Amino acid sequence: MITIFEKSKGGVSAIEILKLDVPDTGRIPKELERDFLELPEVSEIEVIRHYIQLSRRNFGVDLGFYPLGSCTMKYSPKINEEIANFEGFSGLHPYVPLSFSQGSLKLMYGLSSFLKEISGMDAVSLQPAAGAHGELTGIMIMKVYFEKKQEKRTKIMIPDSAHGTNPATVTMCGFTCMQVKSSSKGSLDIDDLKAKIDSDTVGLMLTNPNTLGIFDENILEIIKIVHDNGSLVYCDGANLNANMGIVRVGDLGFDMIHFNLHKTFSTPHGCGGPGSGPLGVKEYLAEFLPNPTIIEEKNGGRESYKLDYSKNSIGKVKAFYGNFTVLVKAYAYIMGLGAEGIKNAAENAVLNANYMMSKLKKHYNLPYDRICQHEFVIDDSRMENNVTTNDIAKRLLDYGFHAPTVYFPLIVKGAMMIEPTETESKETLDRFCDVMIKIKEESKTDQDKVKNAPWKMPVKRVDAVKAARELDVVFNK
Amino acid sequence: MTNYIPNSDKDKKLMMDAIGIKNTDELFTDIPKEKILTNPLNLPRGVSEIELRQNMKDICKKNIIPKLSFLGAGCYNHFIPSTVNSVISRSEFLTAYTPYQPEISQGSLQIMYEFQSMIASLSGMDAANASMYDGASALAEAASVTCLSKGKNTILISKSVHPEYRDVVRTYMKARDVNVIEIEIKDGVTDKDDLKNRVNEDVAAVIVQSPNFFGIIEDQEKISDIAHKNNALMVSCVTESISLGILKSPGSLGADIFIGEGQSFGLTPSFGGPHLGLFAVKKELVRKMPGRIVGKTSDADGKDAYVLTLQAREQHIRREKACSNICTNQGLCAIAASVYLSTVGKKLKDLAYQNMQKAHYAFDTLLQVDGCEKVFENPFFNEFVLKVKNSREIKSKLEEKNIIIGLLLEDFYPELKDCILFCVTELTRKEDIDDLAKELSVAIGDSL
Amino acid sequence: MENPKELKYTKEHEWVKVEEDNVVIGVTDFAQHLLTDIVFVELPEMGKEIEQGKPFMVIESVKSVSDVYASVSGKISKVNEDLQDNSGLVNDDPFGRGWLVKVKIKDAKEIDKLMSAEEYEKFCKEEENK
DSSP states (O other), X not given: OOOTTTTOOTTOOSXXXXXXXXXXXXXXXXXXXXXOOOOOOOOHHHHHHHHHHHHTTOOOTTTSOOOBTTSXXXXXXXXXXXXXXXXXXXXXXXXXXXXXXXXXXXXHHHXXXXXXXXXXXXXXXXXXXXXXXXXXXXXXXXXXXXXXXXXXXXXXXXXXXOOTHHHHHHHHTTOEEEEEOBOTTSSBOHHHHHHHOOTXXXXXXXXXXXXXXXXXXXXXXXXXXXXXXXXXXXXEETTGGGTTTXXXXXXXXXXXXXXXXXXXXOOOOTTTOOOOOOEEEOGGGGGGSOSOEEEEEEETTEEEEEEEOOTTOOOOSSSTTSOHHHHHHHHHHHHHHHHHHHHHHXXXXXXXXXXXXXXXXXXXXXXXXXXXXXXXXXXXXXXXXXXXXXXXXXXXXXXXXXXXXXXXXXXXXXXXXXXXXXXXXXXXXXXXXXXHHHHHHHHHHOHHHHHTOOSSSSSSSBOHHHHHHSOOOSOOX | OOOOOOOOHXXXXXXXXXXXXXXXXXXXXXXXXXXXXXXXXXXXOOOOHHHHHHHXXXXXXTBOOOSEEOOOTTOOOOOOOHHHHHHHTOHHHHTOOSOOSGGGOHHHHHXXXXXXXXXXXXXXXXEEOSOBSOHHHHHHHHHHHHHHHHTOOEEEEETTSOHHHHHHHHHHHHHTTOEEEEEOEETTEEOHHHHHHHOOTTEEEXXXXXXXXXXXXXXXXXXXXXXXXXXXEEEEEESOGGGGGTBOOTGGGTOSEXXXXXXXXXOOOGGGOSOOXXXXXXGGGGGGXXXXXEEEEEBTTSOEEEEEOOGGGSHXXXXXXXXXXXXXXXXXXXXXXXXXXXXXXXXXXXXXXXXXXXXXXXXXXXXXXXXXXXXXXSOBSSEEEEEETTHHHHHHHHHHXXXXXXXXXXXXXXXXXXXXXXXXXXXXXXXXXXXXXXXXXXXXXXXO | OOOOTTOEEOTTXXXXXXXXXXXXXXXXXXXXXHHOSEEEEEOOOTTOEEOTTSEEEEEEESSOEEEEEOSSOEEEEEEOTHHHHOTTHHHHOTXXXXXXXXXXXSOTHHHHTSBOHHHXXXXXXXXXXX
């Protein structure tokens, strides 16, 4: 589709600027003014048609099944969008006096309390804007924790099944990574952990359930080994949807966890954001959380809320207080579901995943055949005619489904990571499984149909090699 | 209780039969038994949508939107054309993930490509990414980029950069063991002499903001000269992106990296977020840029198509060698900004001009009020500083009348006692400014 | 593609060609297949000291980043500038126009440690069967 720049023509505009109602006394020196401004000139109807036509070349959960593993593409309730758009929430400036923002602060305090309860942590910061941002905040806290104890430690242990953000975070904090192997059962290899942990170990970053969808059955032993070494354990909470209301990471012994409000707590992903990645920590780490946190004060039965600044804080990780309207949606989600609904969501997410796994493992290779949590990983090793995971992913698009996460985790060759979430019906799961089986059949009888898919998308298979070799990232006339 | 589970008990029974289990407890046998919760979580009882809306309205009512506010300081109250919300409420955008499968995501990919083009053009840079969390964290990531690409370990940052941005830069740099040195302010702008004294061959970058925290336009050309002479990069940051509509672009003034807060482009203040981090660079730094980048290419039939590119820079491939861990960004906010910029188009210049004119009218009008004094002489955009005696008392007095006069600078700069930062945008009417002058005059009179 | 007999090979799938006191280094055909379509070659700076067995530059494909390990120790004396605009040369002509760097070698004895074409082919077969 042609770009908005190519639709631009002189002399039209989609808006009328108000007439200036003050005397025209411009005082910006001419030499500071720019001489050209290259932005589109299009009418309002052209603007709307351009973007609405583009929207029809996109796909979201509201259109169909989106089993992208580790991304928890659940339904985002519409009521929460409506609430986040209340003017009292969306229209408030972050620097208004506290007496003007008691509603926002109450909500943030309330959400922090909910997250503490769900995770078994003692304190929460809502400031991080995404999961990776929460991770960064967590590992920064580990750094100052050991600095305060005047211990020099430099290494962080990460399983080979970890998400790429974990090692990248470690480097951003000036630490080095120590990779720990996975066992043949898909959980952490305890012997490898024991062999590698030493007095230089800052901590372990663990995704639990992990990226294979497996809850580590040795979790208590693992945490004990790390704690006995004086090190800390970070829980990458990307997969919290599997276990909320069933077990709490704090009770298992984890020292900190980040939450992905845009996964577990249903806030929509918006083509990649905005998300929100609050960080929960145990009591002994609370003083290091980013400034400010929200506190509640009670005066004769009336609550009021204030900002609290800790002098041992790592500092701020983002301007102001966090992605506030995302927090509103997550708060509303938890309020709607309540304790029972939260647990129910987890149970159904895991039930859906196991159901799909039980159906698909008859046709696709399942490298770790055991009960899974919210997601599971199959691969392309049983495919014929060299049909690959990528081909299957593309063919799924033709059948009206988004593809699973592919080629991740790295420890499974040709991985397809499938996460159905609790908001999908049995009928949808059945249809998806039927299509997966059909694609396998097609790859035997009509392999070109699979290898050259997709056929029904606005574009055929996209050439990513050309994009990288002949870099074109801005429009040029 | 609200319930988004589409399966009936009968469905669940069928599914459990297929798996070969009797109840869902059997799905959680890997969890240590003694740790499984036996009591429900201590959370409120779930409520219906009707109750939820009512309860949330009650909370929202505890917020007060002021009748009149002159707050800016990194978050601005601007006009948002109706096209913006109409587009970003489309489910195809709202409920999509990062465009990992390009064939089914051409819509968002093309918008990102157009967004990158607009930001690069506005900032005078060669390339931009598809967004960062916000201006402050983007600035911190830019500081990292300069250290990694120069192989140096010191950053100079002007004290006229937004205090919260400096705070975030310090937090990130401390983690990387990078020194951050602040450059003093003189007459409301970066003190060039202090900069010259502190800059040397060990400095990776000089960071300035323009218009700066006081609304004043910095001499970016001179500052980038000083930086470049010392083999350092120049990072230029803007919190009020509307200013780009009228002011010379940072790229044309010598900046190597442009960082912006794009909230002014169609996003509500939202109590501080979600906003929109802008990141753009000169050609030499394209491969060092963090975050998602969309490239134009073709499909198997040779038709134009878009795809995430240069992914080998990113954490999921480069892992511990990646320069950043960012993956989720502010996608929908970038879409909002694209729609905003397409709607406003070249009239961004007129809009910026109005902001500047109205701010100058406000400046002149308030200076007529007895007890209001000029603080800085340098040219400003849509924010300015005035000194008002007993500022704290006067500020709270006007708050009782539901007017927020601006930001007390002494909370961030103890040396700027009684100085107030005012912001005026195109939404501020002449009578609002006149009212402010009147109310201020009364309040100052009462306080004497 | 045949592995030229006159070249020497490493276990990291690089080839080395001796030219008086310089050696030319590239990656093998086997390696370029594994790497898939190469989209960017990050060439080292001229004059950079490299050490046998240590990574000294990277090659990117769309989905991967791979270190290139120094086959010998020495100083970079020339880089293949053509790769800047056409990284695909490494795929199309790995033993020819897709060469990576020239190195002024420190210790010629290091070359003796490398594999012959036959030894390398045997090594690749073993790798494939792993």
